[in-house]
Amino acid sequence: MSLYKKNSLKLYNSLSKEKEVFTPINEGSVGMYVCGPTVYSNVHLGNVRTFMSFDLVFRYLKHLGYKVRYVRNITDAGHLENDADVGEDRIAKKARIEEIEPMEVVQRYTVDFHQILQKFNNLPPSIEPTATGHIVEQLEIIKDILDKGMAYVVNGSVYFDVLKYNESEEYGILSGRNIEDSIHNTRALDGQSEKKNPQDFALWKKASPEHIMRWPSPWSDGFPGWHLECTAMSTKYLGEKFDIHGGGMDLKFPHHECEIAQANCSNGTDPVNYWMHANMLTLNGQKMAKSTGNNILPGEIFSGDNNVLDKPFSPSVTRFFMLQAHYRSNLDFSSAALEASEKGYNKLFQGLTVLEGLRTSKSTSVDIEKWVQSCYDAMNDDFNSPILIANLFEGVKFIHLINDGKETISKEDLERFGSVLKSFVFDVLGLVDEATEDNSEKLSGTVELLIKLRKEARDDKNWALSDQIRDELLALGIQLKDGKEGTSFTVN
Ligand SMILES: [Zn+2]
Numbered sequence: 001m002s003l004y005k006k007n008s009l010k011l012y013n014s015l016s017k018e019k020e021v022f023t024p025i026n027e028g029s030v031g032m033y034v035c036g037p038t039v040y041s042n043v044h045l046g047n048v049r050t051f052m053s054f055d056l057v058f059r060y061l062k063h064l065g066y067k068v069r070y071v072r073n074i075t076d077a078g079h080l081e082n083d084a085d086v087g088e089d090r091i092a093k094k095a096r097i098e099e100i101e102p103m104e105v106v107q108r109y110t111v112d113f114h115q116i117l118q119k120f121n122n123l124p125p126s127i128e129p130t131a132t133g134h135i136v137e138q139l140e141i142i143k144d145i146l147d148k149g150m151a152y153v154v155n156g157s158v159y160f161d162v163l164k165y166n167e168s169e170e171y172g173i174l175s176g177r178n179i180e181d182s183i184h185n186t187r188a189l190d191g192q193s194e195k196k197n198p199q200d201f202a203l204w205k206k207a208s209p210e211h212i213m214r215w216p217s218p219w220s221d222g223f224p225g226w227h228l229e230c231t232a233m234s235t236k237y238l239g240e241k242f243d244i245h246g247g248g249m250d251l252k253f254p255h256h257e258c259e260i261a262q263a264n265c266s267n268g269t270d271p272v273n274y275w276m277h278a279n280m281l282t283l284n285g286q287k288m289a290k291s292t293g294n295n296i297l298p299g300e301i302f303s304g305d306n307n308v309l310d311k312p313f314s315p316s317v318t319r320f321f322m323l324q325a326h327y328r329s330n331l332d333f334s335s336a337a338l339e340a341s342e343k344g345y346n347k348l349f350q351g352l353t354v355l356e357g358l359r360t361s362k363s364t365s366v367d368i369e370k371w372v373q374s375c376y377d378a379m380n381d382d383f384n385s386p387i388l389i390a391n392l393f394e395g396v397k398f399i400h401l402i403n404d405g406k407e408t409i410s411k412e413d414l415e416r417f418g419s420v421l422k423s424f425v426f427d428v429l430g431l432v433d434e435a436t437e438d439n440s441e442k443l444s445g446t447v448e449l450l451i452k453l454r455k456e457a458r459d460d461k462n463w464a465l466s467d468q469i470r471d472e473l474l475a476l477g478i479q480l481k482d483g484k485e486g487t488s489f490t491v492n
Pocket of ligand 1: 255
């Protein structure tokens with residue numbers, strides 16, 4: 001029986017503002033969309049936390065046996081400096097300042113984004129579509145919304161008519177803002193606003209002559225509004241109605257509110273059953289901002305090259321630190337808090353080392369199944385990773401008590417306990433045993449050195465030494481293979 005049948009997963013739905021039992025549209029399958037990054041600068045640590053939160057969701061759903069299609073987009077056009085549909089395109093601006101092509105900006109920061117997320121051991125999504133790769137789909141949605149009379153064209157730009165939409169549907173349903181407050185602040189910023197009402201938002205913007213990133217459309221050469229790409233890509237790959245839509249808390253309004261309105265208008269249905277929002281990360285109690293210097297890049301954590309840190313911290317320790325907070329709680333990043341997490345992380349992995357050498361008995365004196373259930377209960381309660389981690393430490397406590405002879409465990413129970421503990425540590429939390437990783441690097445370095453010495457021995461016709469190196473390595477389970485390209489090795 002699949003684990004999801006035994007576990008009633010509840011998650012907090014930002015739409016209903018309640019924890020709800022998770023029931024996917026198609027049994028056994030989950031469609032999840034998460035708003036990805038705008039690739040115009042190095043990935044922000046706060047964004048890393050958001051993507052890690054949804055990596056935890058993705059991992060746990062997979063662990064429960066669901067077939068998950070996880071779609072996370074790359075915004076490579078259309079995201080203006082200001083959410084009010086004015087200002088320069090963020091990518092085009094960076095390209096202008098750095099005197100490179102916009103697509104060079106996109107390439108550079110997409111690579112950075114992937115590398116950093118991989119360092120933190122986030123799994124790649126199933127599909128990672130780009131906005132520029134889905135212009136045709138976005139044009140179709142605009143035509144559809146225009147046909148339904150919910151948008152209007154002004155000077156080659158197309159705007160969504162929020163007030164008209166609000167006559168039959170509810171704009172502000174997710175963020176809880178009423179229509180008067182839902183102003184996209186355009187008037188204050190742009191006296192020449194083309195919009196009928198300040199609540200309206202752009203579906204298509206006519207490009208100014210200097211704007212490089214532009215596509216032809218029936219209305220003008222221009223580019224799509226930022227909110228539109230997510231509607232186009234989520235419904236294309238997950239269907240008109242799908243299970244989970246996630247993103248950072250800051251995207252609730254206006255971005256997600258606009259997504260709901262666009263999809264409702266185009267497809268006649270609310271697009272998402274469960275909306276999930278991950279909370280923010282502060283640094284030493286304050287909002288992170290480049291301008292005040294209260295800022296740290298993910299890479300600087302690993303090098304320790306930032307004044308806010310007393311020392312460097314590894315990606316896995318940082319991941320552990322982030323998962324020690326619930327995804328809906330605010331989390332404050334500081335050197336002291338990371339040091340405390342590092343101690344906890346080491347304690348957990350020391351426990352796993354002791355586990356490998358535990359002796360078994362005829363009977364078990366601890367309630368393994370109760371402990372297993374407590375781990376699942378934590379995750380079933382809206383992915384409560386801090387409670388899960390507390391339970392894993394209970395598991396470590398068992399390990400030491402068994403090791404000290406104060407508790408006993410049977411062979412069968414040890415197998416069950418060990419496999420559940422490891423699957424939560426490695427598969428669900430996505431932690432990595434850095435000591436083992438370190439050791440494997442050291443091992444390959446050592447073998448490479450011996451291969452070099454053996455080659456020198458052979459060059460000197462010292463066959464006895466060369467054979468001794470080969471045979472003794474083989475006795476240790478390391479087999480050398482001589483080939484045209486040199487000597488390689490395999491570890492058994
Ligand atoms: Zn989005």
